[in-house]
Amino acid sequence: xxxLFLLFAFxxxxxxxxxxxxxxxxxxxxxxxxxxxxxxNSIISRTSKKKNASIxxxxxxxxxxxxxKKQISVLEQNQQILAEEAQKLREEGDVLKAKLERLKKExxxxxxxxxKTSSVYNKMSFLLLSNDIGEFVRRFDYLRHYSANRKKQAxxxxxxxxxxxxxxxKVVYKKQEEKxxxxxxxxxxxKLEVLKxxxxxxxxxxxxxxxxxxxxxxxxxxxxxxxxxLIAGIVQREIQKSIERERKLRQARQVKKVxxxxxxxxxxxxxxxxxxxxxxxxxxxxxxxxxxxxxVAEAKKPKAEPAPAPVEEKKIESNTYYMNADEAKLASSFAxxxxxxxxxxxxxxxxxxxxxxxxxLLKGVMINNNGIDIQTSPGSPVHSVYDGVVQSVVNIPGINxxxxxxxxxxxxxxxxxxxxxxxxxxxxxxxxxxxxxASDEDGTAEINxxxxxxxxxxxxxxxxxx
Numbered sequence: 001x002x003x004l005f006l007l008f009a010f011x012x013x014x015x016x017x018x019x020x021x022x023x024x025x026x027x028x029x030x031x032x033x034x035x036x037x038x039x040x041n042s043i044i045s046r047t048s049k050k051k052n053a054s055i056x057x058x059x060x061x062x063x064x065x066x067x068x069k070k071q072i073s074v075l076e077q078n079q080q081i082l083a084e085e086a087q088k089l090r091e092e093g094d095v096l097k098a099k100l101e102r103l104k105k106e107x108x109x110x111x112x113x114x115x116k117t118s119s120v121y122n123k124m125s126f127l128l129l130s131n132d133i134g135e136f137v138r139r140f141d142y143l144r145h146y147s148a149n150r151k152k153q154a155x156x157x158x159x160x161x162x163x164x165x166x167x168x169x170k171v172v173y174k175k176q177e178e179k180x181x182x183x184x185x186x187x188x189x190x191k192l193e194v195l196k197x198x199x200x201x202x203x204x205x206x207x208x209x210x211x212x213x214x215x216x217x218x219x220x221x222x223x224x225x226x227x228x229x230l231i232a233g234i235v236q237r238e239i240q241k242s243i244e245r246e247r248k249l250r251q252a253r254q255v256k257k258v259x260x261x262x263x264x265x266x267x268x269x270x271x272x273x274x275x276x277x278x279x280x281x282x283x284x285x286x287x288x289x290x291x292x293x294x295x296v297a298e299a300k301k302p303k304a305e306p307a308p309a310p311v312e313e314k315k316i317e318s319n320t321y322y323m324n325a326d327e328a329k330l331a332s333s334f335a336x337x338x339x340x341x342x343x344x345x346x347x348x349x350x351x352x353x354x355x356x357x358x359x360x361l362l363k364g365v366m367i368n369n370n371g372i373d374i375q376t377s378p379g380s381p382v383h384s385v386y387d388g389v390v391q392s393v394v395n396i397p398g399i400n401x402x403x404x405x406x407x408x409x410x411x412x413x414x415x416x417x418x419x420x421x422x423x424x425x426x427x428x429x430x431x432x433x434x435x436x437x438a439s440d441e442d443g444t445a446e447i448n449x450x451x452x453x454x455x456x457x458x459x460x461x462x463x464x465x466x
Contacts, residue, residue: 331408
C-alpha cells in the first residue's frame with residue numbers, strides 16, 4: 001500500500017511538471033507571437049507609406065493573419081490547460097470533502113464514547129471493573145490517550161477544513177484566469193477579423209489592376225532571367241577555373257611519375273669516357289642432359305608477382321567544381337550549416353517560397369523562385385551567412401544590386417540590395433555586412449536569397465535556422 005501511494009504521488013508530480021513545462025512553452029510562444037506581430041506592424045506601416053494596396057502589403061497581411069491564428073491557438077491551448085487544472089483542483093477538493101465528512105463522523109463517535117465515561121464515577125467504574133492489574137493499566141492508558149486523540153482529531157478536522165477552503169480558492173482563481181484568457185482570445189479573434197477585412201480590400205484593389213500586375217510580373221521575370229544567367233555564368237566560370245587548375249595538377253603529377261621511372265646513369269669521373277661495345281658472342285651449345293637439368297631448375301624457380309597496374313585518375317567532369325584543401329574544408333563546414341544558417345537580415349518573414357507555385361493574385365499564373373524572398377524593413381542591413389569570397393557585384397535593372405559569395409563549391413546570392421559595401425575578391429566573414437535592403441516603387445523592402453551547390457539550386461528554407 002505504501003509503495004502504491006508513493007507511485008501515485010510520483011505520477012501526480014510528473015504530470016504536474018509536464019503541465020508546467022507545457023504552460024511555460026505556450027507562454028514563450030505567446031511572447032514570440034507578440035514580438036512578431038509588433039515587427040509586422042512596423043513593416044506594414046512603412047510599406048503603406050507609398051501605396052495603400054500592393055503585393056508587399058498583401059504579403060504582410062497574410063503573414064499577420066497567420067501569426068494571429070497561431071496566437072489564438074496558443075490561447076485556446078492555455079485555456080484548455082487552465083480548465084484541466086481547475087477540474088483537477090475540484091476533484092482534489094471532493095477528496096478533501098469526503099475526508100472531512102469521515103473525520104467528523106469519527107469525531108462524533110469519539111464524543112459519544114467519551115460521554116459514557118464523562119463523569120468521575122463512570123471513569124472509576126471503568127477502571128475498577130478490570131479483571132487484573134494489567135487490564136487496569138491498559139484501561140488507564142486508554143482514558144489518558146483518548147483525550148489526546150480526540151484533540152488530534154479536532155485539529156485534523158480543522159486542518160482539513162482549511163485545506164478545503166484553500167482548494168476552493170484555487171478553483172476560483174483558476175476560473176478567473178480561464179475567463180481572462182477567454183476575453184483575451186475573443187479580442188485576438190476580433191483583430192483577426194479586422195486583418196481579414198483589410199486583406200479582402202487589398203485583394204479587391206489589386207484584382208482591379210490585373211493588367212498592371214501582369215506587366216509587373218513580366219518585368220520581374222525578365223530581371224530574374226538575367227539574374228539566373230548571371231549566377232549560372234559565375235558558377236560555370238569558377239568551375240572552369242577549378243577544372244583548369246585540376247588539369248595542371250594532374251599534368252604535374254604525371255611528369256613527376258615519368259621522371260621517377262627513368263633509370264639512373266652511372267656517375268663519371270672528371271675527364272673519364274666510356275665506350276660500350278656490342279660484340280656477338282658465339283652461342284654455346286649444351287648437351288641434352290644439361291638442357292633438361294636447366295629446364296627443371298627454371299620450373300622450380302618461384303614465379304615473380306605481376307607488377308600492379310597503375311591507378312587511373314578519374315576523368316575530369318565538366319560540371320564539377322574541383323576544390324583545393326582550403327576550399328574543401330570551407331565547403332564541409334558550410335554543408336554542416338544546414339538547418340542552422342542565420343538569416344541574411346536581422347528581421348522579417350519569408351514572403352515568397354522556393355520553387356514553382358501559384359501567383360498570390362493572378363488566377364492560373366504560376367511563378368518560379370530559385371530562392372526565397374524575405375520581406376523586411378526598408379534599409380535593413382544584409383549580412384553574409386558564412387565565410388567566403390565575393391565573386392560578383394553587379395546591378396541588374398528590376399532587382400537592383402546583386403552580390404554572389406563563394407563558399408568552396410557552394411554559392412550564396414543576395415539580390416535587391418540598395419547599396420553594397422564589398423567588392424569582387426573580398427573575403428567576408430559570417431555576419432559581415434555586405435549591403436542594405438532596397439525598397440521598390442510600392443514601398444516594399446525585400447531581398448531575394450539563393451543557395452547553390454555547383455550548378456544545382458538549393459531550397460534556402462531547409463538551410464535557414466527556424
